[in-house]
């Protein structure tokens with residue numbers, strides 16, 4: 001998944017719903033945890049934002065079909081408009097990016113210091129991976145965007161697998177990170193189970209994600225700049241994130257919500273969470 005899509009949370013983004021999508025591009029889905037149909041929260045035709053009546057997980061339904069989503073992610077502008085492009089090197093957004101990277105690496109290193117094996121899912125242009133490598137971690141990445149993979153290999157010399165995590169010939173990792181990715185995946189429960197399957201014994205996972213109980217989301221409703229129903233298929237809260245994680249066999253031990261903490265600097269509608277696998281009792 002693209003890493004930079006929600007990178008500048010405090011700036012207004014492009015309009016939430018491009019005019020090009022129609023009902024033919026959409027499909028209805030149910031809650032990935034309960035299988036229940038959602039109750040309407042926001043109507044943004046052809047999309048809907050709904051809440052599961054059982055577990056309160058918020059998700060988009062109808063949402064873009066996987067083939068329509070692929071068309072969106074194949075659009076070069078999707079990546080080039082982000083803060084990770086070469087032209088953005090000295091922008092304020094890039095300065096924030098460096099602060100997040102340092103803060104997140106410090107949070108991770110407290111639990112699993114270098115030379116731990118670190119896997120980033122959705123490594124974007126590879127800037128976090130390069131910083132993790134420079135900090136002494138043994139890094140691997142997985143990224144869907146060919147532009148991102150090529151940039152990472154050519155400019156940073158970090159090897160990244162191009163494709164889906166399930167196909168990646170990468171063994172277990174001591175640290176698995178995914179920044180601004182969980183809200184994009186078709187099924188976050190299945191995704192987190194896959195993360196758990198990749199974690200070594202005593203391994204650590206770390207993520208960032210926007211949250212729909214944040215002040216901007218509550219105050220702005222459908223005008224919340226991170227709603228983006230075409231790409232943000234799941235809208236979590238601290239409570240529902242913990243719930244989905246537990247269902248996947250993961251427990252969150254630390255959440256950074258404050259925008260003045262380095263790991264989440266300037267991000268008033270996103271959080272950073274770190275945790276471990278719940279032991280399965282078999283070993």
Ligand SMILES: [Zn+2]
Nearest residue numbers: 031034052055
């Ligand atoms: Zn549910």
